[in-house]
Amino acid sequence: MAYTRIYIHLVFGTKKRMPIMDAVARTVFIRHIQENASSKDIFIDILNGYEDHIHLLIRLHPSQNIALVAKQIKGESAHWANGNNLFTKHFAWAKGYYAASADGENLSRIRNYIRSQAARHYEPVKKYLEEMVNEQD
Numbered sequence: 759m760a761y762t763r764i765y766i767h768l769v770f771g772t773k774k775r776m777p778i779m780d781a782v783a784r785t786v787f788i789r790h791i792q793e794n795a796s797s798k799d800i801f802i803d804i805l806n807g808y809e810d811h812i813h814l815l816i817r818l819h820p821s822q823n824i825a826l827v828a829k830q831i832k833g834e835s836a837h838w839a840n841g842n843n844l845f846t847k848h849f850a851w852a853k854g855y856y857a858a859s860a861d862g863e864n865l866s867r868i869r870n871y872i873r874s875q876a877a878r879h880y881e882p883v884k885k886y887l888e889e890m891v892n893e894q895d
Contacts, residue, residue: 764818765803765860767868769811770832773850777809781876783844788812791835800827803865806875813872815860828855 772778779787788805791812795802800822803815816827832851839849860868 760820762818762820763862764820765865765868766816766818766824766827767856767858767860767872768814768816768824768828768831769856770814770828771811771852771855773852775810775852776847778845778847778849779807779809779812780845784809787835787839787844790838791831794834794838795831798830800830804869804872806872808875813875815865815868815872824857828857 784807788807791814792802792805795816799819801817801819803817805812805814807813814831818824818827832855836849836851839845
């Protein structure tokens, strides 16, 4: 019996990077993606995102490949989101995706990076807004 630990960091962006995944709907969307992936024997270690993209850390089974897993997740999730009117606009993923292998030494760092998406993207905006307020004083 083979023993494998193949981890892939995937990133999917919305079509034209449209920021349509608000925080509440994104939480529902992420939960659905995790449940659907599990039903297809796709192991998602961690999943999180922001308004226009999501990050996933997945563990591939030796019989799986990145392209098929990405296609399964993206296709079903977009179909489900639109069928349930989850977002205020029609939802579509961009055609491509980012994928990189992740080794055991970097898994903790990647998990923390994925977990901190909202804070990571909010901080530059917060800093900009604070600078604007300070300039007006």
